Amino acid sequence: MTLDVQKIRADFPILSRKIGKHPLVYLDNAATSQKPRQVIDALVDYYTRYNANVHRGVHTLSIEATEAFEAARAKVAKFIGAANPESIIWTRNISEAINLVAYSWGDTNVKPGDEIVITAMEHHSGIVPWQQLAARSGATLKIIPRTEEGRLNMDAAERLITRKTKIVAAVQMSSVLGTVIDVKAIGRLAHDNGALMLVDGAQSAPHLPVDVEELGCDFFGLSAHKMLGPTGIGVLYGRPEVLEAMPPWMFGGDMILAVSYEDASWNDLPYKFEAGTPNIADAIATGAAVDYLAALGMDNVRSHEIELTGYALDRFAELERVRLLGPRDNADRGGIISFVHDTIHPHDLGTALDQMGIAIRTGHHCAMPLVRSYEVVAAARASFYIYNTPSEVDALIDGIKATERYFLK
Amino acid sequence: MTLDVQKIRADFPILSRKIGKHPLVYLDNAATSQKPRQVIDALVDYYTRYNANVHRGVHTLSIEATEAFEAARAKVAKFIGAANPESIIWTRNISEAINLVAYSWGDTNVKPGDEIVITAMEHHSGIVPWQQLAARSGATLKIIPRTEEGRLNMDAAERLITRKTKIVAAVQMSSVLGTVIDVKAIGRLAHDNGALMLVDGAQSAPHLPVDVEELGCDFFGLSAHKMLGPTGIGVLYGRPEVLEAMPPWMFGGDMILAVSYEDASWNDLPYKFEAGTPNIADAIATGAAVDYLAALGMDNVRSHEIELTGYALDRFAELERVRLLGPRDNADRGGIISFVHDTIHPHDLGTALDQMGIAIRTGHHCAMPLVRSYEVVAAARASFYIYNTPSEVDALIDGIKATERYFLK
């Protein structure tokens, strides 16, 4: 094992929880990850030692809070390979990050007849903001289809991204299929056609090394809660030149330089996009989450998940009545496995597994069009993270078998 | 004393902090409040016991998280007198709450020639969203002026609110002057003219009993971080009929019912306005904050602050070179005192007081037009909360005197 998983598990208090009489087997990481002690401690430390509003305060607490808040921004910048902390905007989650781009950049730049290109693997948060931008602006939304085996159809991407395209948006890892998309290649197609590229890193930033400069994308979004961080905070990275040219979206304290009743002037990046008191505590805790992941090394995180997913795919092969929705081979694939049983409905399976302490997600995983393309309306999904073990995979497979025995007896 | 302040202080770990060799005297509560153990514990409890993504999860953690999240919404509804939890929308802060109204309601309802009326006591977050809405829509922004002594000019309000008015927005308590505004009377003027009424409760909800039904307002906003809650979460209350008729603003997971590439349908209230994974932990902790305040009794909180402010106003009268910006008498007034010294600049005063462990705010307090109306560009501000004591007021006054001796020696 690349990671010392037992040592890691000791950092996560929730992992010693029992569900009924069973130890918790948490396999719902694509929905949200658990949090290590270090992240929880960062919150407690902030609230018990130096909680204060940031920016422009002359007192010690405010100075300390401001320094920690901005240090966290710099940590995130470094973590995703952004040269300037000013290119990191705190949002509530990646959904807000995408909305910010669709409104601020989109409403300024997208005109009737333009095209917006997304992939068939987007989350609702990566579909609806663009769909609604298209409706507002008179642009058309185009979808890059998936292949039979659940990868992105790159030939179709080449055909669909044209001079009419204004922006291309793609997940770096599908939250349903686990597929890793070559967003660098997609971004090149976008740029060759004079379009911008937004990468949805909700599932990639927690699980793979990310370098936005290397990817060459114009925007990159993530949600802290999926990568050991707290709920309520996410990030939009934007290339500084692009962000500079965008108008602010939300208005209020902190994002202005000067205000009269007639007019207002905007603060510098990144503050121009951060209206009101920011989520100070959770930003600082996100810094702690990023510290934790950086200390493990994202290459090691990725290797661990490749190993574990490989093991899981092997064991899933034992289940004859179970169909996987994503790629069956372990290349370019993350630790997310969606599946359907030929008889047992995902909900019944989910409830049964929960009785054994095993937490998976069931439903459309906020990606209805993708799930429907497999001719089902709901699926079960197991997703792994740094603290998951092969014996938890065994528990899942055994649990599915036990459920079969129960329902099909 | 109406409150058992020593008992309360024991609940706030940060209050035992030293700044240098001095005990912390925290008088920057209008910027953000400190947090009791109970609120911090709610966060820790969530992250160590039942952290999971909410809604539609079949596993135990998700069910527990969803129940606690929705219970917190119901607590906030009760706290501000809203009959239905569905009328409570979680936002990042009150700034976002006001932006939500200005975009979703404003862009749909405000037309060229219409008027938007606000008061001279609004925070930047209560000015710029309306100013920009006016610019987008071709409407005009009107300002209800203050009186000489720092109260709202109600005669002017009657003149300014007319059939042309589409919405009136007013702080219930000024964050600079401490003035409490009769927003119920203003709301009546608005409704008599067919306009809606938004109340900015950022400074009132933490400090006075609030009942939105009694106030009769259509919208009410607050920020949890100013009322013992965590950073990163706020609330928009809206009258259900009004919210029903408003289009969603942010798009993504959780706020939709069904999605195809062509179209999407919206979830019910309040989810229609909550895109993406919500700030689950901080919502739950906000529930704990509201529990704490409700247990004290908001009438008692108000009485405590009236007593303390009265004492502070008396002691400020000793300082001959200090001018107060707000009302000098203690009627209809909260525990916020802004002041300027005839010689010592607020920044120098703030730094000097910080050396003595006393935290106040200095600057324009995100209300430039109001501060400028007193012919200064910056002021010092001391603001009180449930844990502040008369001896802390003494420390402030003595600190100002010591600073005078230092600078004017």
Place this chain on the structure above:
Amino acid sequence: MTGGTSGLDDLDELYESIILDHYRNPRHTEPLEHPDVDVEANNPFCGDEIHIQLELDGDTVTGVSVSGRGCAISQSSASLLSEMLEDKNAADALEFVTLVRRMMRGDTLTEEEKDILGDVAALEGVKRFPVRIKCALLSWTALEDSLVNRAGT
């Protein structure tokens, strides 16, 4: 890790044998030729789908068909509903729905009420699984809406 079916003992509370029986052998699935009531309901979040058809003679149910796809709870609940409807009149059916709702909410029912519920009482265990209540009520809510709408027109 545990393994075996041992972990699934508590499941019996949710999946009573009556429920599993209705799930495996749903009743009244034959579509009607001339339905007086024809209603579809679905829960987009889970993907549960229910199709209810009724033939009425005046106010009395003379024919019923229920079909759909989805989880064991939604489908068995719909099948139980189809049995309940036999020869009921609309008013009694509506009263029955109210009783089902009250059971799900956890109200204490009288012995008499339990008698009225009959096999449907097998759904009571669902109330301990709050996220599954929606599945159980899907068909009942659809029936209620369609009967109320019909009365309204």
Place this chain on the structure above:
Amino acid sequence: MTGGTSGLDDLDELYESIILDHYRNPRHTEPLEHPDVDVEANNPFCGDEIHIQLELDGDTVTGVSVSGRGCAISQSSASLLSEMLEDKNAADALEFVTLVRRMMRGDTLTEEEKDILGDVAALEGVKRFPVRIKCALLSWTALEDSLVNRAGT
């Protein structure tokens, strides 16, 4: 609670006597009749305002006026700047600004560099008060911008 001035001992690091002297008796406040450089700077957050005027003979500063309002740090810093400028040429002035910036950043300076700074070294204590650095640098940044712009045109 403490009381007295005792708590304020550390303030001496920020408000060196030179600084307080310049604050109370700012130098070169007389406006110039025919300035070659005329620049205003302000920090809207604090309300600090600075007005700098220069008379130049070629590249050499022959007259200077500095006025404004704001906190002790911003105003004394501007007054110290006005003294520095006497008879300097533009290039030397720009180098001096760089030195001030480096001092504020906390770089270790050579003895020689400290000598060059002279009285301006009194501002060094500001670096321990991070939020006040902006106040201290306001006039220096404005001077730099105006000299660089002038060279540019």
